[in-house]
Amino acid sequence: MVAVINSGRSLHNIFNYNENKVKAGVAKFILASNYPMDTEELTLAHKLNRLLNQAKLNENVKRNSIHISLNFAVGENISENNLKAIASEYMETIGFGEQPFLVYQHNDASHPHIHIITTKIQADGSRIDTQNIGKNRSEPARKAIEKKYNLVEAEKQKKQENPLKPMDLIGEGATKLETKNAIAKVLNAVLDTYNYTSIPELNAVLKNYHIVADRGTEQSRVYQKNGLYYRLLDKQGNKICTPIKASLFQQNPGLKFLEKQFTQNEKFRNAYRTLLKSRIDDLLKSNTIQSIHELKERLEKENIQLICRINPDGIIYGLTYIDHQNKYVFNGSKLGKSYSAKAVQERFESMPLRQLSRSKEEVLSGGKIHLEPLVSSPDYFKNTFVEVLLQAENYYDPLPFQLKKTRRKKRRKKQNTRL
Template structure:
């Protein structure tokens, strides 16, 4: 069992978080202890009761406590067992007489519950939260593991560290324990693929619905060169709680990754030319009418092309992943002719609105072309004819034309008078 405690200054925030889960069908209310109202029919009165208790000590700023008790995926706990464990846990850390709401969540691969309470008592006393995790929670957690025969947290770490890298699959939030699923992906990607930047690593991790983040600009995570890993949903948006890199057994922290960047730069160089040749052949001999078709052509050669798209739907970067050699290159690392702008021009696309649906045909020809040539039916055909020559024309054209002017036509230079 693993217990996590978060303290804040707003009791409504954890309450609404859990209530939203209930409305979405991802959680249910198990118990409401020491409440003076019937919570099933008066949930709003329950949070008002907590707020009134908090108001007894306006001088206390940190007055909201949000606890989560997480159990092993191998444990099958009934609602009654989880409620009993939560009650004994609250009693053990000194919150047995406090009003609290107990929710069971179903949005993860492991059984877990959330507790919303306050550290302000009815007698205006304040329960100290200083090092509550180390001094109170940890001893109680270990005691409950022995009492109820729960799988110990230390055993879970050992189990995760022995995962076979070949077991890595695309992570689907809620079906498997988040940390265990991310750990599988990291074991399969970090020591195997040859990447030289965090963006290139994220391109590979994105294939498994995982992303590494440094935090926002100026955040504490960024200032301390920290790194967290998150799960992505089917739209590429982060979902669930971020997990620190230092919590994984393989320690995929930013300093450790930066050391790999230097070694990978040498290791991937021998695969650079072969990847460029595959891209050039695809562009020259296989006509691609859309960006999605270009991706599919490369995919048939075990190359994944991952676009980086801004908020307006414009592609501003490309990353190439060679699944055979495990080499990863940003377009700029291969050369200017393989950057996003150059590739879109080579396949006659001026702008991509959505890499899944294609491009806007009305701007495919760019500027400077007659309006009569830019109709929807022949824009691609005309554009290719304007820029490509037939094989016969290429063979018959002059490769070199002399530009020397005959001697008789040259004017004599006037001699400069001294």
């Protein structure tokens, strides 16, 4: 059993998330604990207001909501009664046994799982301390429940989990709800797992799943209002299906959320930046690699994905490196000037520029594109590779630097005309 605990600012959001699943027929409300009425008698208002009223007892606590998911291994058949018992025992062990909480059984994934909603504000207005709750309380609770109910252990379950595959996620004729659920699965797997510091770096990973974070054009209303959409892409990278506002997802992964992630992620990048540069340098110094295509293949063997951004004329103008083993994404310019597209291509001076500027398919995949990335698997590059073309952080401009300079106009000194 794998337990995931998230705190948040809005009980409304996590409540609506689960109730919308029920409305869509992919979840079932199975338990209300510490409510004055039986589970079957509760209305939507009863469920939510009990939590809201308790949270109001201490309005100084901003992050007052708790959303927990208990995930079981694929193939485990757990009865509804056992799910209720597991939820109650888990909440008791982590210190939330006296809190009002709601339990939902979800059926929208290959593995069985339940979601639990509660608040950290107690009946006397005090706050339950959730610092290190995962290590100090959740882990002991999880292990005890696994043993009592003979469940697959979390460590073994993680090894058995099937990674997301874009071909399994959705089709072009999907409804808006199906599109949203498919994108949500990928966002949950990527946003808190990979280290990225810009939208193009995030999109480098998301596009492996045919998903893109889209701000629109600079003239669009979405861009000017600092909005963000998530969209599905087809095999050619074209946008398909209805775009979904970031605010409609549980995490609300909009621009404000991402900017916080960028700042936080930047603090932990230096050590991995140095490590990645060292691995690239070792390959470039070997003298056995004579093209970007060969460099790409060698990096694949080390679980590093090299993405070449190509303009309409077939010229490579940007590189992005994704270390899938350590979950770090770097635009070439952020690694350093010597790792940019221009600098790397200059290392292969013996190779004609025309050969470096072959078609996208030839340069990126040798003529064959596969569409089943296994992001969490160390064997990611053995059988799969996806062409990912990102928008440039610095657009390609063929005009030489010298011609961009403008002459400064000299000021004419005023002559003293006074006598």
